[in-house]
Amino acid sequence: MKELKVAKYQIFNTINSIMIFYAIFITVIVFLGVLTRTIEGSSSSGLEVSTIIFLLVAGLNSFKSNFKLMQANNVSRKVFVKGLLIGVFPITLAMSLIDLIINRVYNIFINCPTIFDMIYGNFRGLREGWMQSNNIQTLFGTVIWQFAVYSAVFIFGILVSLCYYRSNKKLKVLISIVPAMLVVFSANINQILLAALNINIGEIFASALGLQSQNPYLAVFSFAVLGILFSIAIYLLTRKAIIKE
Numbered sequence: 180m181k182e183l184k185v186a187k188y189q190i191f192n193t194i195n196s197i198m199i200f201y202a203i204f205i206t207v208i209v210f211l212g213v214l215t216r217t218i219e220g221s222s223s224s225g226l227e228v229s230t231i232i233f234l235l236v237a238g239l240n241s242f243k244s245n246f247k248l249m250q251a252n253n254v255s256r257k258v259f260v261k262g263l264l265i266g267v268f269p270i271t272l273a274m275s276l277i278d279l280i281i282n283r284v285y286n287i288f289i290n291c292p293t294i295f296d297m298i299y300g301n302f303r304g305l306r307e308g309w310m311q312s313n314n315i316q317t318l319f320g321t322v323i324w325q326f327a328v329y330s331a332v333f334i335f336g337i338l339v340s341l342c343y344y345r346s347n348k349k350l351k352v353l354i355s356i357v358p359a360m361l362v363v364f365s366a367n368i369n370q371i372l373l374a375a376l377n378i379n380i381g382e383i384f385a386s387a388l389g390l391q392s393q394n395p396y397l398a399v400f401s402f403a404v405l406g407i408l409f410s411i412a413i414y415l416l417t418r419k420a421i422i423k424e
Contacts, residue, residue, distance in 0.1 A: 181254060185262020189245065190269055193237055197270070200233050201277065208281070212289050224292045226285070227278050227325060231332050234271065238336015243344055250422055260414045263337065271329035275322050286311050295321040298388075299395045324395045327402035334409040341416050344423065 208226060241263065249259045278293075285291050290309060292302040299320065301312050342354055384390075389397030 181258045182262040186266035189266030225294050234333045235336045238333045239340045242340040256417050267333045275325040320395050327399040331402040331406045334406050338409045
């Protein structure tokens with residue numbers, strides 16, 4: 180299948196960057212580990228944020244050059260999009276597993292809860308004397324949750340890259356400014372919606388991410404839905420995309 184060939188190219192095209200990322204990442208956390216061990220009671224947390232940033236950047240760099248290459252080799256846009264998206268999941272699953280292993284090894288020396296531990300695990304409300312849980316439920320939940328987040332972020336990066344690729348200069352500026360403005364004024368927007376329509380965006384997000392019910396699989400479902408919506412948008416925008424320099 181041509182889609183699998185495109186996916187294979189996407190994976191192998193990203194492997195070198197992943198290796199460099201983890202070489203730097205492990206070097207940094209070893210340094211942090213040595214540094215924090217000299218300070219009594221010190222800890223670190225949420226190291227997977229680095230992976231999220233890396234995958235966003237990887238997504239931003241996954242469309243333009245690949246699209247040009249595949250079009251030059253007479254690969255249809257439909258096959259290209261399918262292959263590009265299929266290639267995301269082995270990468271994000273592998274990095275989710277690698278991050279779990281790194282975190283567990285790091286926790287032998289320094290307390291370092293994952294984002295999953297802090298939101299859904301036993302770290303919440305018990306910071307002093309915290310011991311990381313390694314039962315099957317926690318390990319599986321961590322991997323699946325990270326896989327869902329990583330995949331949605333990677334696909335979002337591809338979508339943003341595609342939007343930039345399809346846009347003129349003015350629209351590129353607009354795409355850059357609007358999300359930042361929404362974040363800055365999110366509290367004001369929430370107050371306006373709450374007063375006018377009795378809609379609380381904060382509660383909607385909390386429910387969608389399973390924060391209130393402490394159910395990580397609600398978040399997995401929500402990120403899966405986001406990934407599907409992003410993928411549909413990528414397909415629709417790619418159908419009429421033209422080759423640009």
